Amino acid sequence: SNLSGCIPGIFIRNLIGLSCENEHKYDIAMSSFNVRCRVYSIASCICIAVVTGFIPAASYAHASKNDKRFFKLSFHACWINFAWCCLVTILALTIPRQIASIFGSDPEYLDSAEPSLRNSNYAGVVRWIGFNSQGMLQSLQNGTLAMIVSVMSNFIGFLLFAYLLYYTNKHNVIRLMLLYSYTLIFGAVIGVALLAYPL
Secondary structure (H helix, E strand, O other): OHHHHHHHHHHHHHHHHHHOOOHHHHHHHHHHHHHHHHHHHHHHHHHHHHHHHHHHHHHHHHHOOOHHHHHHHHHHHHHHHHHHHHHHHHHHHHOHHHHHOOOOOOHHHHHHHHHHHHHOOOOHHHHHHHHHHHHHHHHOOOHHHHHHHHHHHHHHHHHHHHHHHHHHOOOOHHHHOHHHHHHHHHHHHHHHHHHHOOO
16 A cells, blocks of 8 residues: 555656646646645544554454454444544645645645645545545455555556556646545545445
């Protein structure tokens, strides 16, 4: 998951560079991208931590054929991650300038970071679905399906939407940040679709 989540960043940074007209605009865009990365990481790390704690207990419940316990654990992991994702999304959409000001004060940087942070978090409330789907699939002994969800939502989705957004408007870095919102939705759809049958 971490590997497939990091590799697309190389290509995305390249597309940011290609989208910028000059070095100054590139510096501003990368500063904005840095804020987006930090917020995205904080939001994702809590989800990963909850799922990591969920997997052993849920695996044991499934192996012992205790479906009631499995669904109870799943419910708690889902609502905790949902609540966390709602909080992060609300903050990212309502006070993005204030969040960005933690990392810098240049007005040009803030003017870029504010919409970039919003664009990357419009679908933040569904971030938990991809993570929880992977964890549930793992605990249901469907590691292959969990890996497919991970690769599709953390690797393929990023690259697909990054290049789609870049080639439909090559000089709009702020619009390019929508790729994170689209990838969250894509990951949620893939996760639910692959979890439906085993569940």
